Amino acid sequence: MKAYSFLASLCLLLSLNSNAQNWTPVPGKIASPWVAAINPAHPLPEYPRPLLVRENNWKNLNGLWDYAITNKDEITIPKKWDGKILVPFAIESSLSGVGKTVGEDHLLWYHTTIDVANLKNTILLHFGAVDWRTEIYLNGTKVGSHEGGFDSFTIDITPHLKKGGKQELVLSVWDPTDKGYQPRGKQVVKPNGIWYTPVTGIWQTVWIESVAQTHIANTKQTPDIDSKSLNITTEVKHAKADDKLKITAFDGQTKVAEVETSPNQEAKLHLKEQKLWSPSNPFLYNLTVELMRGGKVIDKIQSYFAMRKSSMGKDKDGIMRMLLNDEFVFQYGPLDQGWWPDGLYTAPTDEALKFDIIKTKEMGFNMIRKHIxxxxxxxxxECDKQGLLVWQDMPSGDLGNKWEMRVGDYGGTDKDRTPESEASYKKEWNSIMDMLHNYPSIVVWVPFNEAWGQFKTKEITEWTKQKDPSRLVNSASGGNFEITGDIVDLHNYPEPKMPRPDIFGKTQAIVLGEFGGLGLPVVDHTWQNTNNWGYQTFKNADELFAKYASFMDRLEHLITKGLSAAVYTQTTDVEIETNGLMTYDRKVIKVPAEKLKSVTTKLYNKALVKL
Incomplete structure (x- = not known):
């Protein structure tokens, strides 16, 4: 038995070494500590969908695929391939093993072989995210397409499978980056200043899953702490008239609520006693949903939920405040852009993905603004588990309108976007909100940032609010001002300021959507050796911390005057920006986490504000 185990291990090691010989990160830039932990045969192997889990009958397709770059007009599947690319890392990244720019005049092609021999029934092909326009071919036949760089999508490939286990999968991707109108965040063809490297193609996990023909496709879960209930709708594909759902909530292993309902109908799961989710107590209930036919379970998923409320209310002075579970909680967190020096949009490993979140909590923050x-x-x-509030930005695109940012009057102009541009924005924002709806950590939607492509502000804000009344809407963080949404948001660098509460505070909560930007380049840990940038640069960590501590004193005063939240720029350095609390490679935390926390804790003093 020991001899067999040794031989099996040796064969596996040789196989991994063979794969590793086909992949190596592109040198020339700094890298995070987790690169050494990447297994090119199985990068990012974790189950990618924590809110809808089927433990069996799935395969992760991440790994080394073939790739080719062709002219945009060459729309036939290539006969030759340029080499190997490590999926799911964008082709421009070091971790892809390629490090090439594609651009608007070219197509990026992918090719791999998938084995479905051990999967039965309906086979679903899932993509976490592919930037931007994707065409999918299976065994030479086009089976689907998708436009959007940030939303997940799924294709039922069952009708297109051939006999035998091996199937040929090909993708073509076109991404114009900032030459197009589509949402693309901070990507530009020519990176500079606060604008970063393009991200083209697959950048999240690709996987296949075997399900019954009639199966649970999605749930929509909205907590209502006022009635101690969870409103839940379960989307079922190919449901039959007599199909039933049994939905059960657990506190650990203890059943606390159960309801039976029909597919695609809203149900209420009532809790006799409820444990509220908050940064100080991020309690998650376990949830199972069983699809039954004739008394037999034909599909079952595991999920989770939390009971929390994001709302507004006036304090004793009549100033509108952001509330969590009907209490004032000052929301303070970093601007988190989620970029990596080696993977760009994609963290090298799951441990790396969690690292920023865990360190943010250790630094004393209770919120993260996930920036475009x-x-x-x-x-x-991970934010749900750690208890970090999230403000979710919509990735910007189609920039160019005038920006005034004069809080107090109507400055600037909305951009006149083409019908195609507007439709692209609305389609993806709608999909993103649907995709992220069930995460309790998200408490604020942010449709626009600093007038970057800001258009039809009132219409978009009211549509966002109507689509999800359970969260607050920050219509335009630091952008052109309109009286709409729940929040008025000022950006000011470097020191903290806020809009006047006597003008705005009667109807909207007042927040400081960005401030800080205190820069400290750390030798051997920068994207480039010279010409790095910050809003205000310091010589050492002690000087930086002294300034940061003074900002905390100022924030404490502003809270008493009406401030509900603040966002410090930023979690990490990003490319030539060196105003992060950590270096871009995450190897240096510029000020110890416990030291930052020591001056932040006072911001959560409940005595500062009385409702």
Whole structure:
């Protein structure tokens, strides 16, 4: 038995070494500590969908695929391939093993072989995210397409499978980056200043899953702490008239609520006693949903939920405040852009993905503003577990309108976007909100940032609010001012300021959507050796901390005057920006976490504000 185990291990090691010989990170830039932990045969192997888990009958397709770059007009599947690319890392990244720019005049092609021999029934092909326009071919036949760089999508490939286990999968991707109108965040063809390297193609996990023909496709879960209930709708594909659902909530292993309902109908799961989720107590209930036919379970998923409320209310002075579970909790966190020096949009490992979140909590923050990027599902799951509030930005695109940012009057102009541009924004924002709806950590939607492509502000804000009344809407963080949404948001660098509460505070909560930007380049840990940038640069960590501590004193005063939240720029350095609390490679935390926390804790003193 020991001899067999040794031989099996040796064969596996040789196989991994063979794969590793086909992949190596592109040198030339700094790298995070987790690169050494990447297994090119199985990168990011974790189950990618924590809110809807089927433990069996799935395969992770991440790994070394073939790739080719062709002219945009060459729309036939290539006969030759340029080499290997490590999926799911964008082709421009070091971790892809390629490090090439594609651009608007070219197509990026992917090719791999998938084995479905051990999977039965309906086979679903899932993509976490592919930037931007994707065409999918299976065994030479086009089976689907998708436009969107940040939302997940699924294709039922069952009708297109051939006999035998091996199937040929090909993708073509076109991404114009900032030459197009589509949402793209901070990507630009020519990176500079606060604008970063393009991200083209697959950048989240690709996987296949075997399900019954009639199966649970999605749930929509909205907590209502006022009635101690969870409103839940379960989307079922190919449901039959007599199909039933049994939905059960657990506190650990103890059943606390159960309801039977029909597919695609809203149900209420009532809790006799409820444990509220908050940064100080991030309690998650376990949830199972069983699909039954004739008394037999034909599909079952595991999920979770939390009971929390994001709302507004006036304090004793009549100033509107942001509330969590009907109490004032000052929301304070970093601007988190989620970029990596080696993986760009994609963290090298799951441990790396969690690292920023855990360190943010250790530094004393209770919130993260996820800045014009959408993360993989496991990122939000970690925020749910750690108890970090999330403000979710919509990735910007189609920039160019005038920006005034004069809080107090109507400055600037909305951009006149084409019908195609507007439709692209609305489609993806709608999909992102649907995709992220069930994560309790998300408490604020942010449709626009600093007038970057800001258009039809009132219409978009009211549509966002109507689509999800359970969260607050910050219509335009630091952008052109309109009286709409729940929040008025000022950006000011470097020191903390806020809009006047006597003008705005009667109807909207007042927040400081960005401030700080205190820069400290650390030798051997920067994207480039010279010409790095910060809003205000310091010589050493002690000087930086002294300034940061003074900002905390100022924030404490502003809270008493009406401030509900603040966002410090930023979690990490990003490319030539060196105003992070950590270096871009995450190897240096510029000020110890416990030291930052020591001056932050006072911001959560409940005595500062009385309702």
């Amino acid at each position: 990027k959408v993360e993989p599902a496991r990122w939000y799951y």
